[in-house]
Amino acid sequence: MKPFRFGTVAGAVAVVAGLFTLTGCATGLPGPGVFGDGSHAERVERGIPDGWEGPNPDLLDGVPVVGWVSDTEFGVVTMGSGSCPAVAGELQILGDDSVRIEFGQSPRNPCTADLRATTHIYQLPSEVAVRPVTVTVWYDDFDTEYTLELG
Structure with missing residues (x-):
């Protein structure tokens, strides 16, 4: 096996291919949060934020949970790839006690094969x-709906 050399054509191709592979998860659509994926949430955080007042999610069943983050903010916790989480759509007001949020797949690719909140x-x-507020979470790509209560 020949040693890797930057001066060869094969070496240059390997470096360029490596850069594209490394930047594949680093790119995304403009948007808030740490992922820059076009989310319509006010912000997106990895894991569970400080001050969370809600149920702990079960990473294995994949059912989202809702809870309070502050007096005026609430969060929807989803489970999925740590590098390509579900993308939150705009919050829709259904009534004085209910809202709906549609989630879609991340536009980023490739994604890590881990399971994170x-x-x-x-x-x-x-x-x-x-109160309580009914939060309907709709996963567009899976044609699945969850009706959750925010106390």
């Missing part, structure tokens, strides 16, 4: 003043 944080609109 990601929290998508929203400001609760002033029009939603009755």
Whole structure:
């Protein structure tokens, strides 16, 4: 086996291919949060944020959970790839006690094959003043809906 040399054509191709592989997970659409994936959440955090007041997610069942992050902010915790979490759509107000958020797949690729929690944080609109709040989470790509209660 010949040693790797930068001066060869094969060496240059290997370096360029390596750079594309490394940057594949680093690119994404503009958007808030640590992922830059076009999310419509106010912010996106890896894991569970400090001050979380809600149920702990079960990483293995994949069911999202909702909870309070502050007096006026709530989060939806989803499970999936740590580098390509679900992408949150705009918050839709359904009534004075209910909202709906649609989630889609990450535009990023390749993705890591791990399982991590990601929290998508929203400001609760002033029009939603009755508690508990029903949060409907819709996964567009899987045609799956969850109805969750935010106490």
